Amino acid sequence: MTSKAKKQDNGYKNIWVFFLTFLVFCAIILLSNLSKINLINTIVMVGSVLLLIVSIAVFVYYSDKAIATSTRKIATLCATMLVSYVLIYVCDVVVGQVEIAPLALCTLVLSLLVSGKSSFIGNFLVIILYYLQHVNFQSGQILLDETSFYVLFAGIATAVCSSCVQGRYSSRFSYISIGFVLGLISAICRLLVFLMINATQGWDKIYMPLVWAFVGGVVTTMTMFVLLPVFERLFNVVSPFRYSEIANTNTALMRKMYEIAPGTFNHSLTVANYVEACASAIGENPFLARAIAYYHDIGKMKNPQYFAENQLDGVNLHDQITPETSVSIIKSHTTYGISLAKQHRLPVEIQRAIVEHHGTMPIKYFYFKAQKYTDGKLAYDEYSYAGPKPTSKLTAILMICDACEAALRASNDKTRAESIVDNIVDERMRFNQFSDCPLTMQEIDVIKSTIITTFIGIKHKRVKYPEIKLEDNKQ
Numbered sequence: 001m002t003s004k005a006k007k008q009d010n011g012y013k014n015i016w017v018f019f020l021t022f023l024v025f026c027a028i029i030l031l032s033n034l035s036k037i038n039l040i041n042t043i044v045m046v047g048s049v050l051l052l053i054v055s056i057a058v059f060v061y062y063s064d065k066a067i068a069t070s071t072r073k074i075a076t077l078c079a080t081m082l083v084s085y086v087l088i089y090v091c092d093v094v095v096g097q098v099e100i101a102p103l104a105l106c107t108l109v110l111s112l113l114v115s116g117k118s119s120f121i122g123n124f125l126v127i128i129l130y131y132l133q134h135v136n137f138q139s140g141q142i143l144l145d146e147t148s149f150y151v152l153f154a155g156i157a158t159a160v161c162s163s164c165v166q167g168r169y170s171s172r173f174s175y176i177s178i179g180f181v182l183g184l185i186s187a188i189c190r191l192l193v194f195l196m197i198n199a200t201q202g203w204d205k206i207y208m209p210l211v212w213a214f215v216g217g218v219v220t221t222m223t224m225f226v227l228l229p230v231f232e233r234l235f236n237v238v239s240p241f242r243y244s245e246i247a248n249t250n251t252a253l254m255r256k257m258y259e260i261a262p263g264t265f266n267h268s269l270t271v272a273n274y275v276e277a278c279a280s281a282i283g284e285n286p287f288l289a290r291a292i293a294y295y296h297d298i299g300k301m302k303n304p305q306y307f308a309e310n311q312l313d314g315v316n317l318h319d320q321i322t323p324e325t326s327v328s329i330i331k332s333h334t335t336y337g338i339s340l341a342k343q344h345r346l347p348v349e350i351q352r353a354i355v356e357h358h359g360t361m362p363i364k365y366f367y368f369k370a371q372k373y374t375d376g377k378l379a380y381d382e383y384s385y386a387g388p389k390p391t392s393k394l395t396a397i398l399m400i401c402d403a404c405e406a407a408l409r410a411s412n413d414k415t416r417a418e419s420i421v422d423n424i425v426d427e428r429m430r431f432n433q434f435s436d437c438p439l440t441m442q443e444i445d446v447i448k449s450t451i452i453t454t455f456i457g458i459k460h461k462r463v464k465y466p467e468i469k470l471e472d473n474k475q
Helices: 003-013 015-032 039-063 071-094 105-113 116-136 146-165 172-198 207-235 240-246 252-260 262-281 286-295 323-343 348-356 364-371 393-411 414-430 441-458
Strands: none
Touching: 015 039, 015 071, 015 116, 039 071, 039 116, 071 105, 071 116, 071 146, 071 207, 105 116, 105 146, 105 207, 116 146, 146 172, 146 207, 172 207, 207 240, 240 286, 252 262, 262 286, 262 393, 262 441, 286 348, 286 393, 323 348, 323 364, 348 393, 393 414, 393 441, 414 441
């Protein structure tokens, strides 16, 4: 089965998550309206839920394939919608103050944990569903019902506002500011709903709802901060905040790498600069890019002296062993790296980068070394990494930058930078290393130019100042 076929197959397998969500939504809605249930409104409600769940499933499968094959992200999407719906119901029925409900919660949470594309659709589904259940169980009084109309109006308005800012901020304080903006929008929506339904009656009763509507915007961001770490732990998905925490040289794993394999540590930091710049250039997540670059070679902490960047005394231990043994040691850094990643509960995206960043490329130096002792031509298979090939754009970027960093550092010649990068990319294309990821030729060109620009920036010349010895001039 091809990689594309496997992804489609996995997408179909995740249908059970949507089916389970459909059942849970039906149970919540029907149980919360138990005293109002009859055959007709039950059929209407179940049909409405089914239609909406099918709609978002179809949208995800055809328009957001990045999450269609990920059970973790589909589960996060559905769980967020369920929690959001329950919170609106609690604020409306239990607390009796629907204005404080976190109406834009889905957009904020899902844009950080799952996907910007599906975040608004998930939020829209929840708002429409709550509105429909209100219509279905209110005996035709919906046109005069401020509650349901406010949820519909403010829910859509705040969700649209939230979707406009998603992914633009990496600090938690920025989202507090967004909370105040959402509160202002909610208050405006509450006032407009009052004017539409009550016209000029009961002005004395609108002041507190306006205050609560403003508070509701702030509550939305506060609830988001509570849910993020919970969902990160439950579904093993990661927000940009978490990636920023992981991509920190002061973590236990990075400190250990600095102590055991200082050359690999510095190599990883430099690769991170390249990968982050390339990711930003083609619109990928720069936080994840830096995180995967930091940890891609953690497996080199086992036998670090067998890797060139850690051979500080000039002694190459590979001169004393066979090429086959050398290949086994070099290849083992990916398998040991994935075991370390799992032990330290690093995100799945980082785990994949560890095993994919060399793809199935031959380990050239030891292949040609073995070739010298062999009559005829050796097969690449026994002298190549086990793979798999990169399955995401970021892992493909990491593969390119990892090889380019080492080659450019060894050359240290800015005039040859372009030919070095071209040769590395062309070689990986000849070995079909990008066949399982959605990287385009245009993006590859952008990546190559970004690497060259970054290298030139790193190797810029400094002005040579004359040596001057300063003496203390105090009297």
